[in-house]
Amino acid sequence: MAKPASPLTHASRVFERLRQDIVNGRFKAGEKIAINTLKARYEVGLSPLREALNKLAAYGLLIQENQRGFRVPGLDRAELDDIAEMRRRLECMALEQAMRYGDAEWESALLAAAHRLRRADGDSVEQWEALHLHFHRTLVAPCGSPWLLRFIEQLHDQFDRYRRRAPDNPSIREVLDAQHDQLVELALKRETRAASLCLENHVLLSYQVALESCRD
Incomplete structure (x- = not known):
């Protein structure tokens, strides 16, 4: 019997999908990321989603705002x-x-x-x-x-x-x-x-x- 995917596996999967969507312009420049919307879109729980968002912020494809979530960087x-x-x-x-x-x-x-x-x-x-x-x-x-x-x-x-x-x-x-x-x-x-x-x-x-x- 196959083991269920670990949270890390879920986080890696959503990281890659979200990375591609940001690069491909699926989100507007400067757009605030709605976590509940992302949970539904990528069919993932809150914990692996937040892990992926934090990785994307460290990678430079998202901006993390104190107590205000995440947003896509603008174009400069x-x-x-x-x-x-x-x-x-x-x-x-x-x-x-x-x-x-x-x-x-x-x-x-x-x-x-x-x-x-x-x-x-x-x-x-x-x-x-x-x-x-x-x-x-x-x-x-x-x-x-x-x-x-x-x-x-x-x-x-x-x-x-x-x-x-x-x-x-x-x-x-x-x-x-x-x-x-x-x-x-x-x-x-x-x-x-x-x-x-x-x-x-x-x-x-x-x-x-x-x-x-x-x-x-």
Whole structure:
């Protein structure tokens, strides 16, 4: 007989679902989180829900207000500038290290991730976003620093919270998609400087998209 899921398991599950919903823009920027509504939406008890909310606050995707619960952070141009700059620096550092340590298995995984992303144009937005995140994770995976990867993961979530609220821009999307293939080609050739410049341009162009979420 299977054991019932532990509170930690419930908390981890609701943490991941709520994290995705915040990043995907299911909640408005600055919106106060109604705990009773979340209990019903995620079908979870108060204890694991509060644990997940506290983790999300520590992670930076929620703001905890003294005696007043939680709310979604607002959208701030200065914060986006900071996130984009830190993402540029850390991802370029990770990419350079990944090209140094990456082996044939990484090369195969990177080619496969790029192929799946390229074929996802007709899929749902959620599916494309999942494959897009997988591609960027794979690109820097062998960098050798779990902490660096952890910081990059957190920056991606914060960056995407802005980007996914911005209006769609098909012309820029075409350039971004082309840059994914360029990154693969340069990474496989171990052209470190060119790959870093390509990634810098990729983050900058994506920042231009995300910036639209901060406009009145």
